[in-house]
Amino acid sequence: MSTLQASTLDQVVDTHRYPLSDPGSPEARAVVARAGRELAGTGCTVLPDFVRPSLHQVLRQECAALAPRAYFDVETVNVYNTDVDADLPGHHPGRRTFERGNAFVARDRLPGDALISRLYAHEPFRRFVADCFGLPRLYELADPLSGLVLNVVRPGMEHPWHFDTNEYTVSMLTQEAQEGGSFEYCPNIRSADDERFDDVRDVLDGRGARQPERLPLRPGDLQLFKGRYSLHRVSPVRGALARHSAIFAYSERPGVIGSVARTRQLFGRVLPEHLAAEGRAVRGDQLLD
Ligand SMILES: O=C(O)CCC(=O)C(=O)O
Ligand SMILES: [Fe+2]
Numbered sequence: 001m002s003t004l005q006a007s008t009l010d011q012v013v014d015t016h017r018y019p020l021s022d023p024g025s026p027e028a029r030a031v032v033a034r035a036g037r038e039l040a041g042t043g044c045t046v047l048p049d050f051v052r053p054s055l056h057q058v059l060r061q062e063c064a065a066l067a068p069r070a071y072f073d074v075e076t077v078n079v080y081n082t083d084v085d086a087d088l089p090g091h092h093p094g095r096r097t098f099e100r101g102n103a104f105v106a107r108d109r110l111p112g113d114a115l116i117s118r119l120y121a122h123e124p125f126r127r128f129v130a131d132c133f134g135l136p137r138l139y140e141l142a143d144p145l146s147g148l149v150l151n152v153v154r155p156g157m158e159h160p161w162h163f164d165t166n167e168y169t170v171s172m173l174t175q176e177a178q179e180g181g182s183f184e185y186c187p188n189i190r191s192a193d194d195e196r197f198d199d200v201r202d203v204l205d206g207r208g209a210r211q212p213e214r215l216p217l218r219p220g221d222l223q224l225f226k227g228r229y230s231l232h233r234v235s236p237v238r239g240a241l242a243r244h245s246a247i248f249a250y251s252e253r254p255g256v257i258g259s260v261a262r263t264r265q266l267f268g269r270v271l272p273e274h275l276a277a278e279g280r281a282v283r284g285d286q287l288l289d
Helices: 004-013 024-044 053-071 116-119 123-133 195-205 262-265 272-277
Strands: 045-046 076-077 098-100 103-105 148-154 159-162 169-177 183-186 214-215 224-225 231-234 243-251
Touching: 004 098, 004 116, 024 045, 024 123, 053 103, 053 116, 053 148, 053 169, 053 243, 098 159, 098 231, 116 148, 116 243, 123 195, 262 272
Parallel strands: none
Antiparallel strands: 045 224, 076 098, 103 148, 148 243, 159 231, 169 224, 169 243, 183 214, 183 231
16 A cells, blocks of 8 residues: 555544554454344444544535535435336325436546545545445446536425335434434345335335334544445434435445446446446346436
8 A cells, every 4th residue: 555545544544543544453343243143133333433533524515615516406216116107006105206306416526636536546444435335345336427426405495215225324414404314214125036015005105013223423434334235314404404425335346337327327428438337237136216
């Protein structure tokens, strides 16, 4: 590792508590083991104050200054991000629709020297995340827009119930809402071979035995999450402040690029890389998206 990389890491991350550059140390092993246990149990783990508290204000200000670069467009969606006009049976949860009012700042609008950009591209950080998920390695997305994004949920908006396309989601709150804006989730409500449509519908309708969990998150905490199997949302934001979170997307495979249709929905534009990759996508399961 270069000196620059080492100093960057030590300046930004609490490396005493999270010794990323020393993966063989007992401290690092203990952190990874705890994260692995929690991920295996509930699909979710939080590493508090991953970014040093002395930098929380910088983290917040940097992202707040970038938030106006988001692509704002309220979209009618279902939990699977499939066609809401499709002819589904009456009881199918894909018939329930929501207004997705969150907006993303694309990676090409986030400066490379911002804290979140430095973390995303940092090799020891990526390796640490892979270790926590119990994976041999992870890759940055090849997608020039969606690998790293800032998720902006303005007052009155929500990021409604959904499943992630990505199996492994890494995120960090950078600015809290004054009220609302809670991360809520239903651990492992579906699996790779069972959609459990009835359970999903009950959550959307606010009934049934499953009460969603609410995850207390603070700016600078690192959240690792398996969002492909756990239905989740950010509840409506209230008060004067928008909620901001950085989403670090990694994949087990190199070369992952989003589809043209989905990229246009999320960012209002596509780049030549998306057009070139169209039709070459590889899927790991047959679940609805
Ligand atoms: O902003 C968050 O905390 C969650 C974001 C999320 O679920 C997503 O981008 O898929
Ligand atoms: Fe998500």
